[in-house]
Amino acid sequence: MAWGELFGxxxxxxxxxxxxxxxxxxxxxxxxxxPLAALALAELVLLASxxxxxxxxxxxxxxxxxxxxxxxxxxxAKKKGQGxxxxxxxxxxxAKLFWAAALALAAGLWLxxxxxxxFDEYSFWGTxxxxxxxxxxxxxxxxxxxxxxxxxxxxxxxxxxxxxxxxAFAPWRTIFAADLLMLAAVxxxxxxxxxxxxACPLFLAGLSLPTLVTVAGHTAxxxxxxxxxxxxxxxxxxFGGAAAFRLAVRDEGPAxxxxxxxxxxxxxxxxxxxxxxxLAAAGLVALDAVLFAPGEKRGAKGLAARLGFGAACLAxxxxxxxxxNNYIAGLVRQNAAAGGMGDTASASLxxxxxxxxxxxxxxxxxxxxxxxxxxxxxxxxxxxxAFWHRKVSVFGTGAAVAALTLAVFLAxxxxxxxxxxxxRAALFAAGSSVCFAGYxxxxxxxxxxxxxxxxxxxxxxxxxxxxxxxxxxxLxxxxxxAVSCAAAKRPVFGRAAALAAGAVFAxxxxxxxxxxxxxxxxxxxxxxxVRGEVxxxxxxxxxxxxxxxxxxxxxxxxxxxxxxxxxxLCPALVYGEGGATYGEPALVEGMxxxxxxxxxxxAALLEKEQVDLLxxxxxxxxxxxxxxxxxxxxxxxxxxxxxxxxxxxxxxTPAASLAGEVTG
Numbered sequence: 001m002a003w004g005e006l007f008g009x010x011x012x013x014x015x016x017x018x019x020x021x022x023x024x025x026x027x028x029x030x031x032x033x034x035p036l037a038a039l040a041l042a043e044l045v046l047l048a049s050x051x052x053x054x055x056x057x058x059x060x061x062x063x064x065x066x067x068x069x070x071x072x073x074x075x076x077a078k079k080k081g082q083g084x085x086x087x088x089x090x091x092x093x094x095a096k097l098f099w100a101a102a103l104a105l106a107a108g109l110w111l112x113x114x115x116x117x118x119f120d121e122y123s124f125w126g127t128x129x130x131x132x133x134x135x136x137x138x139x140x141x142x143x144x145x146x147x148x149x150x151x152x153x154x155x156x157x158x159x160x161x162x163x164x165x166x167x168a169f170a171p172w173r174t175i176f177a178a179d180l181l182m183l184a185a186v187x188x189x190x191x192x193x194x195x196x197x198x199a200c201p202l203f204l205a206g207l208s209l210p211t212l213v214t215v216a217g218h219t220a221x222x223x224x225x226x227x228x229x230x231x232x233x234x235x236x237x238x239f240g241g242a243a244a245f246r247l248a249v250r251d252e253g254p255a256x257x258x259x260x261x262x263x264x265x266x267x268x269x270x271x272x273x274x275x276x277x278x279l280a281a282a283g284l285v286a287l288d289a290v291l292f293a294p295g296e297k298r299g300a301k302g303l304a305a306r307l308g309f310g311a312a313c314l315a316x317x318x319x320x321x322x323x324x325n326n327y328i329a330g331l332v333r334q335n336a337a338a339g340g341m342g343d344t345a346s347a348s349l350x351x352x353x354x355x356x357x358x359x360x361x362x363x364x365x366x367x368x369x370x371x372x373x374x375x376x377x378x379x380x381x382x383x384x385x386a387f388w389h390r391k392v393s394v395f396g397t398g399a400a401v402a403a404l405t406l407a408v409f410l411a412x413x414x415x416x417x418x419x420x421x422x423x424r425a426a427l428f429a430a431g432s433s434v435c436f437a438g439y440x441x442x443x444x445x446x447x448x449x450x451x452x453x454x455x456x457x458x459x460x461x462x463x464x465x466x467x468x469x470x471x472x473x474x475l476x477x478x479x480x481x482a483v484s485c486a487a488a489k490r491p492v493f494g495r496a497a498a499l500a501a502g503a504v505f506a507x508x509x510x511x512x513x514x515x516x517x518x519x520x521x522x523x524x525x526x527x528x529x530v531r532g533e534v535x536x537x538x539x540x541x542x543x544x545x546x547x548x549x550x551x552x553x554x555x556x557x558x559x560x561x562x563x564x565x566x567x568x569l570c571p572a573l574v575y576g577e578g579g580a581t582y583g584e585p586a587l588v589e590g591m592x593x594x595x596x597x598x599x600x601x602x603a604a605l606l607e608k609e610q611v612d613l614l615x616x617x618x619x620x621x622x623x624x625x626x627x628x629x630x631x632x633x634x635x636x637x638x639x640x641x642x643x644x645x646x647x648x649x650x651x652x653t654p655a656a657s658l659a660g661e662v663t664g
């Protein structure tokens with residue numbers, strides 16, 4: 001097995017541990033919240049260095065500083081006779097659980113070695129991570145032949161880069177990076193309770209959230225949060241984790257509290273359509289800081305300090321987002337000037353928001369929005385109906401998830417130690433509910449005016465989009481409950497509430513979640529089909545000389561395999577229809593992904609694209625009947641298995657057989 005991949009990941013995990021130890025001892029950050037702060041700082045450094053073009057030196061510097069810092073802290077602790085040299089980084093029970101879970105997850109994923117299975121992992125997320133790692137540069141400046149590289153944010157690919165710094169790129173390490181972000185958010189929430197009898201059941205509850213909220217949307221084996229590299233759930237968990245971080249460090253020193261800013265920036269830098277979640281977390285933190293900041297001076301100076309911190313909480317993620325958008329705008333202009341796609345949006349986000357609100361208020365709107373006003377109201381009705389009747393989690397509908405979340409908040413309010421604490425818990429409950437309404441409105445506007453592959457009847461990706469908010473909302477509720485449990489006037493009630501929360505979530509996970517939708521029910525056999533295609537792509541890459549143009553033929557593909565080959569053959573660029581069944585027009589008529597070309601038209605297409613090699617992964621009777629005459633062997637090599645053909649004077653000639661590999 002690839003021991004180097006595991007060793008490289010463990011080196012960076014040790015560096016992260018060292019960074020967490022330094023933050024715990026020197027900045028006063030609680031040990032349970034320290035990993036989230038360390039990941040946020042690392043991502044921020046990598047983002048800045050990527051924009052400056054010095055990504056790898058920055059990554060190496062983080063590794064060295066983390067390892068040296070952790071070693072120095074251990075040496076100082078030993079010199080002072082403090083027992084365990086890493087006691088500061090492991091002080092909280094939630095911190096111990098986090099590091100244990102991180103090591104177990106690393107070992108489990110290394111043994112399983114999961115591949116990317118989701119379409120979006122090949123069309124964007126995994127490809128962006130791989131490009132960043134292979135080029136030691138932001139994926140936005142890498143040559144991909146695809147238009148999407150500018151459409152998403154950078155936190156996940158950069159976190160993946162942190163754990164891919166040493167050794168060859170491996171999808172399982174990328175998946176681990178996303179999982180660790182979610183684990184860090186869980187640790188920050190559970191760490192709000194310092195006592196093991198409180199932190200352990202709440203950590204278990206938080207750990208189950210991604211599966212509990214997403215399992216109803218699963219349609220295929222392995223479609224599980226912990227084995228995917230997509231932005232939706234990390235964005236949601238970091239939304240809850242960022243607010244939980246504030247709760248965990250609010251009673252610590254100024255340095256710890258100011259570290260809330262990079263955590264908020266991390267939460268706002270995962271996914272474009274979940275940036276609003278980062279703003280929601282920032283707004284909740286700002287309100288808490290202004291109204292309930294501990295130990296601040298009274299009077300004008302104290303109010304100014306609180307207002308300043310609250311403004312900084314809102315400004316930091318917003319400034320980062322605007323900086324990134326300006327950077328992307330420059331790349332879009334550059335791309336358009338060079339003959340690329342440029343900006344293809346049908347309507348700008350500000351215009352969507354303004355005109356959507358006008359429609360709600362019955363005011364006149366621009367012609368584009370007026371033409372879609374009926375569709376706007378249809379989507380509103382469909383979303384309302386789905387909230388009450390469409391199952392989106394183990395707990396049932398969106399209404400059921402919202403009721404459960406508010407019930408957890410209510411328990412936190414009732415357990416709060418005093419009136420001020422009850423008001424504070426109620427603020428998070430009410431504020432997060434308002435934010436949910438805002439997120440709901442954003443999705444409504446997106447469905448009506450931005451998303452092109454959806455209808456009111458289908459509500460494309462509805463469970464996935466709502467899962468982002470539901471997971472973060474529940475995690476925040478658990479964090480507020482942890483604070484109340486820890487400060488309960490009667491500790492027995494606090495312990496009972498924490499134990500009940502852990503028991504409810506664990507029971508739901510055990511009773512209502514089928515094993516194949518969890519990590520425990522996954523075996524290597526489920527990856528056989530995609531691993532076959534990965535093997536073909538890797539074998540083809542070894543046979544392809546740099547700089548040659550490759551055209552993919554895989555009959556029956558609907559885009560998935562085209563993106564897979566495009567990712568795995570990189571830096572070679574794959575041409576073609578982006579997933580299609582090629583054939584004479586009469587043979588592919590009516591096919592959703594048919595590419596109708598006569599024999600002459602297909603030959604002309606290859607000539608126009610200046611194709612050097614044909615990667616024939618799968619042929620069928622349609623392709624053979626349509627184009628066998630273009631191949632010197634009549635497609636004999638391709639029918640025996642995947643093969644490469646090169647252009648010759650007499651036609652396309654077999655160049656290399658990949659028949660030893662198996663495609664799914």
